[in-house]
Amino acid sequence: MTIQWFPGHMTRARRQIQDKLKLIDLAIELMDARIPISSRNPMIDEILGNKPRLILLNKADLADPAVTAEWVQRLKRDGVDALPIDSISGTNVKEIIPRCKHLLKDRLEAQIRKGMKPRPIRALIVGIPNVGKSTLINRLAGRKAAITGDRPGVTKGQQWIRIAGELELLDTPGILWPKFEDQQVGVRLAAIGSIKDEVIHPEDVAFHVIRYMVPHYPQALCERYQLEGLPGDLTEPEPVIEVMEMIGRRRGCLQSGGTVNLEKASALFLRDLRDGKLGRISLEHPGE
Incomplete structure (x- = not known):
């Protein structure tokens, strides 16, 4: 069974993300807490390069809390800051902006020493389809700033969204990769609804x-x-x-x-x- 999934809008999304990298300070990457590895696109590392990154393990309210805690420790050992959240209930969502500030602490402090007022942090929010990006943005913004849905492919373009004057988010369509080398990855994604049921x-x-x-x-x-x-x-x-x-x-x-x-x-x-x-x-x- 070979699973291939790369609609044209995802190809464009990758190119658009690369074009916007020079405008952003950090990347916020969403994974599904139930399948952190299977729900992250390996191309993201290549696309984002050395940009500071905050990983959000979304839908943590649906995942085994003991296993999620192990994932946080695993990512920490790999040098990545990770935060379990739930964008629907709001669990830990208020921690996102402080975590972003901490990741950019040196830069923000340098601006203050120079007498500059730090501008809002510009963050790129990325993740595979149906991982909850739009729901999270609406929760952060306190309004319906992004289209949401319970199926892949809802977000079609990019948009800047200001969050409480401290954070500006660039929303992007979900990106899957051209082919799953490990077919179990595709099955796990289908299990949580990130791949349309017609595919598998x-x-x-x-x-x-x-x-x-x-x-x-x-x-x-x-x-x-x-x-x-x-x-x-x-x-x-x-x-x-x-x-x-x-x-x-x-x-x-x-x-x-x-x-x-x-x-x-x-x-x-x-x-x-x-x-x-x-x-x-x-x-x-x-x-x-």
């Missing part, structure tokens, strides 16, 4: 998530779907299908003859995952 079949995505959740979050599956137990070995496809059939029967996803409609059950399961109804789940761990 929902059953494939749901089966992948179940295969991960059985050893890591068995209780979450049992509690959500009132299951008494789970198969122990999911290295073969049959036990994964068995779990999905158990879920489908519990949720009434039956078809003619009393068999489970796996497509319907898979779609229901993914909707529960994305809505946080399975609890706080992370699908990547720093140690893996």
Whole structure:
């Protein structure tokens, strides 16, 4: 299975970002806290170069807090400042401007020593589609300054947005890369909704998530779907299908003859995952 995803507007977005780099002081990069590595575009490092960077682990309210804490420490060891946030509830959003100021502390202090009044910090906000950039901008601005949506590809162009006189944000469309070398990256992105469901079949995505959740979050599956137990070995496809059939029967996803409609059950399961109804789940761990 080869997943390719590079609409024309994403190609333009990359070129536009590179053109604006000379105007910005730092970059704010959003990742999804549930899949930090899979939800960051490896081209971003190449595009941004040595620009100071703040990483925001967004949707942290949906992720396993213990795993998120490990990611913050991992990124810190790599020399990157990282902050878990949730742009919908506002968790830690007020910490963003102070973190930006800290990253530019030397420059701001030098301007003050020269008797200059520091201008607003200019920051480029980047991330893959559907990672929550527009929702975050609206939360920071206290108004509907950016278009939001629960699907990839909502933001089509660039716009400058002033935040409380201290920060100016340049919003950009989400950028995915031309081809996923690791196909599991594409599946994880599809699991959280960053890739349109038409790209990868929902059953494939749901089966992948179940295969991960059985050893890591068995209780979450049992509690959500009132299951008494789970198969122990999911290295073969049959036990994964068995779990999905158990879920489908519990949720009434039956078809003619009393068999489970796996497509319907898979779609229901993914909707529960994305809505946080399975609890706080992370699908990547720093140690893996």
